[in-house]
Amino acid sequence: MAKRIVGFKPVVTQEMKDVACRVIDSGHYIRTTPTEEAEGKALEEEFGAFLVGPDGRRPRVANVANGTAAMHLAWAAYEVGPGDEVIVPANTFSSVAHCVSLVGATPVFVDVEPDIYNMDSRSVAAAITPRTRAIMPVHTAGHPADLDPLLELARRHNLLLIEDACQSIGARYKGRPVGTLGQMGCYSFVQNKAMTCGGEGGAVGSFDEAKVRRVFTLANHARGERFHAGNKAPDPAYQVIHDGVGFNYRQSEILSAIARxxxxxxxxxIRARKKYAALYKEMLKDADLPVQVPAERPWADHSYVRFEVVTPHRATLRPYLDAQGIRTNIHYPTPLHLDEPYRTQPGMKEGSLPVAERLAREVLSLPIYPQMTEDDVAYVVDHVKAFFKKKALTTA
Ligand SMILES: Cc1ncc(COP(=O)(O)O)c(C=O)c1O
Structure with missing residues (x-):
């Protein structure tokens, strides 16, 4: 009988259900001050510990509603705004560009490296103008962007470098956790990421404690120290003062408990994902198929949140696999510079960023998740091989 292999599957354990019920029963769902005992606060400590690098430094973390909120808050905290340009890769999730636009700045799209799908530093160097304020590398699918040349450009041009590590929690660049090399890292716990929490979740991390505090304040209606002190006063009239204008980008306590x-x-x-990625590579290695498997540069520790192959035969391979019960995914069929909000930007047209455009047509994510089995991987590979064999016979 044919198997059914999904694209990904969040892990749910009894302990996750128990902690969620505990918080539901407690009636305390919202964390309103940065210091109160809370699931969100504990998650910040534990996620900070997870991000400790080889030098032993531990970033500060703010737990926020999702990865998009993390990026929006990061730009707001660093006061990136109108007149500023932010360099982002073209083949990524829409909110990377949208958050830049939402603070009134302009996303400037650049091309990517064909083997690791990440921002190409040569394309970044060519895109820098006197208005450039920041670079946002995205660590795609679990493989880090090549940060050293980007950090060097940022240093030379006095730019912020804020990492989008939403897809790469657990990945490392030259031994250091992604998200901890620039000024700030943004993380997502949405359900198809390395870890989740029953839907939406996110965080920022940084060694700049004041900026992390600012992110938390902005996520909590701009309620800073004056607000909290005023709120405790016997008569708070005129004492409750906001530190500017803010958002409600808090994470529910129920979700933070699950995230812990x-x-x-x-x-x-992550160990399981790596094992299945290695198996895919091993099984596809000698098959001589027109399928490029994900690269792993010597300095990269890939967390394989996705196993993205590149093939010019995607349009026919995908429905073939689907008919065999194998669910695959296409994440970014439209590169951002050609998407509705941005395609009229000066200098952007089809052909402007050829690698990102080719990847938009050719990248296919094969199933990878911790609960799959070696048999599942073999089943997928057998059907990929069968597809190309059939294709060769019909075109012979
Ligand atoms: C690269 C990247 N950045 C940002 C996000 C946004 O995260 P969220 O969905 O938690 O808002 C995602 C999520 O899909 C993503 O893949």
């Missing part, structure tokens, strides 16, 4: 359990299990899941 997920974080504890995460290293084991």
């Amino acid at each position: 359990v997920q974080l504890r299990l995460l290293p084991e899941w």
